[in-house]
Amino acid sequence: MVKEIEKVMPVVHIATVVPISKTVGANRIVPAVAIPHPLGNPTMQPAEEKYLRRQLVEKALRALQTKIDDQTVF
Amino acid sequence: MKLELGNIHVRDLAFGPVSEVKENTVVIDQQALIAHLTELDHRIRSLELSIAKPGDSTRIMPVKDVIEPRVKVGCEGDIFPGRHLGEEAMVGEGRTHVLKGMAVVTTGEIVGFQEGIIDMSGPGADYTPFSSTLNLVIQCEVDDSCNQYDHEGVVRLVGLEAARWIGRLAEHVEPQEIETYETKPLLEQAAQFPHLPKVGYVYMLQSQGLLHDTYYYGVDVKGILPTLMYPTEVMDGAIISGNCVSACDKNTSFVHQNSPVIYDLYRHHGTKYNFMGVIVTNENVTLKDKERSSNFTVKLAKQMGWEAAIVSEEGFGNPDADLMMNCAKLEAAGIKTVLLTDEYAGQNGESQSLADSHKSADAVITNGNANQLVTLPAMNTVIGHDRYADVVAGGFNGSLHEDGSITVELQAIIGATSELGFHTLTTKAS
Numbered sequence: 001m002v003k004e005i006e007k008v009m010p011v012v013h014i015a016t017v018v019p020i021s022k023t024v025g026a027n028r029i030v031p032a033v034a035i036p037h038p039l040g041n042p043t044m045q046p047a048e049e050k051y052l053r054r055q056l057v058e059k060a061l062r063a064l065q066t067k068i069d070d071q072t073v074f
Numbered sequence: 075m076k077l078e079l080g081n082i083h084v085r086d087l088a089f090g091p092v093s094e095v096k097e098n099t100v101v102i103d104q105q106a107l108i109a110h111l112t113e114l115d116h117r118i119r120s121l122e123l124s125i126a127k128p129g130d131s132t133r134i135m136p137v138k139d140v141i142e143p144r145v146k147v148g149c150e151g152d153i154f155p156g157r158h159l160g161e162e163a164m165v166g167e168g169r170t171h172v173l174k175g176m177a178v179v180t181t182g183e184i185v186g187f188q189e190g191i192i193d194m195s196g197p198g199a200d201y202t203p204f205s206s207t208l209n210l211v212i213q214c215e216v217d218d219s220c221n222q223y224d225h226e227g228v229v230r231l232v233g234l235e236a237a238r239w240i241g242r243l244a245e246h247v248e249p250q251e252i253e254t255y256e257t258k259p260l261l262e263q264a265a266q267f268p269h270l271p272k273v274g275y276v277y278m279l280q281s282q283g284l285l286h287d288t289y290y291y292g293v294d295v296k297g298i299l300p301t302l303m304y305p306t307e308v309m310d311g312a313i314i315s316g317n318c319v320s321a322c323d324k325n326t327s328f329v330h331q332n333s334p335v336i337y338d339l340y341r342h343h344g345t346k347y348n349f350m351g352v353i354v355t356n357e358n359v360t361l362k363d364k365e366r367s368s369n370f371t372v373k374l375a376k377q378m379g380w381e382a383a384i385v386s387e388e389g390f391g392n393p394d395a396d397l398m399m400n401c402a403k404l405e406a407a408g409i410k411t412v413l414l415t416d417e418y419a420g421q422n423g424e425s426q427s428l429a430d431s432h433k434s435a436d437a438v439i440t441n442g443n444a445n446q447l448v449t450l451p452a453m454n455t456v457i458g459h460d461r462y463a464d465v466v467a468g469g470f471n472g473s474l475h476e477d478g479s480i481t482v483e484l485q486a487i488i489g490a491t492s493e494l495g496f497h498t499l500t501t502k503a504s
Binding site: 017019031 | 359399
């Protein structure tokens with residue numbers, strides 16, 4: 001899906017297993033938390049978890065705006 | 075560690091007034107076993123025992139685990155150790171009796187969506203090793219107070235304790251054959267066959283949480299750092315399954331007890347190579363755990379002086395990354411690797427087989443394509459609940475037909491693409 005979207009617009013792949021993301025050819029990669037909960041962490045207090053989630057999304061948005069020449073892990 | 079395995083070949087399985095092993099027939103007093111199992115947990119709502127024999131028109135589903143009855147004889151230790159207080163002793167030494175040819179199979183209402191099917195006859199029987207065992211099937215239902223984790227834990231306990239209870243019937247029976255397996259302490263083992271290549275086995279265990287867990291001496295392996303294991307430990311049930319990963323490539327407790335790579339490595343130990351031992355490792359859900367575990371695995375392999383390793387995976391998808399990390403890092407350390415896996419290559423076999431790859435993974439053995447479709451004809455008897463056919467992994471809307479037949483991917487059949495090769499699936503070059 002990432003590669004198909006990239007044909008028409010920049011895309012960022014938020015992925016737990018970065019090596020797989022690299023293997024499949026994603027160009028902008030943001031490491032996620034864990035396989036069962038890539039964008040959250042059930043062990044955190046809700047407020048802390050919300051901060052974590054926001055940080056990840058903001059990092060992904062920054063990645064979208066960053067010019068890259070090669071596969072990049074943010 | 076040196077272990078003598080005494081096989082008692084089970085020719086028949088029956089219910090009767092007294093539990094015993096008599097002339098190669100295992101007789102089980104239903105009421106006594108049910109009474110024993112009912113005591114295990116107050117949340118057990120019902121227990122039903124059935125016997126399913128090879129060739130019967132019987133379907134068992136959804137299957138949680140398959141377990142082989144074994145017993146320690148005249149020595150310290152317990153089969154399936156580490157789960158109860160007072161059972162912490164190391165296993166893998168002394169003598170163990172095995173009721174060869176039978177199994178305990180647990181079924182009941184579904185816990186997770188990745189439980190599977192055993193057909194005792196028909197085309198489905200060819201795909202599962204447990205169509206050729208005499209099966210004592212335990213249908214265990216729990217009360218509504220159980221969440222999924224409690225449910226899995228209760229059914230796991232029932233299966234293991236039933237296998238132990240039956241195994242004890244073999245304690246004073248003379249085995250038909252005794253096999254001896256031995257691995258010496260590291261320095262002695264290295265010195266025993268100094269001119270042979272030192273080979274080891276990296277035993278990857280499913281540890282994803284969410285009902286995808288494996289236990290080593292009762293410890294959830296998602297919380298371990300990779301560790302050394304004497305190969306004989308598995309023969310006493312040191313590794314047990316608490317795992318609802320896809321039925322086709324989940325290693326049931328039976329498969330761990332009969333771990334094919336370990337038994338096969340012993341076959342040429344001392345003639346073709348020096349089998350040094352096993353590293354038990356996990357397949358966790360975070361990248362840092364994957365990196366850490368693969369680093370530890372390589373550290374231990376180098377520490378033991380391995381020159382080559384067999385690495386087996388359990389499950390698919392993100393564990394493919396663990397497999398590739400183990401492979402790449404072992405190869406970078408100068409240790410030759412062979413990988414055992416299976417494929418999810420789509421129903422037409424044209425999709426990418428693994429989620430991850432690495433150029434150093436150049437010796438890979440496949441154990442089949444889990445997406446291959448198969449139609450299982452209706453059976454006269456269903457033990458458990460076939461209504462889950464549409465929702466188990468490998469099933470889809472419409473899998474269960476009105477006449478009771480089922481169309482599913484091999485993914486739904488227990489052991490169909492066992493990544494340890496515990497099956498009969500093969501391929502021929504055309």
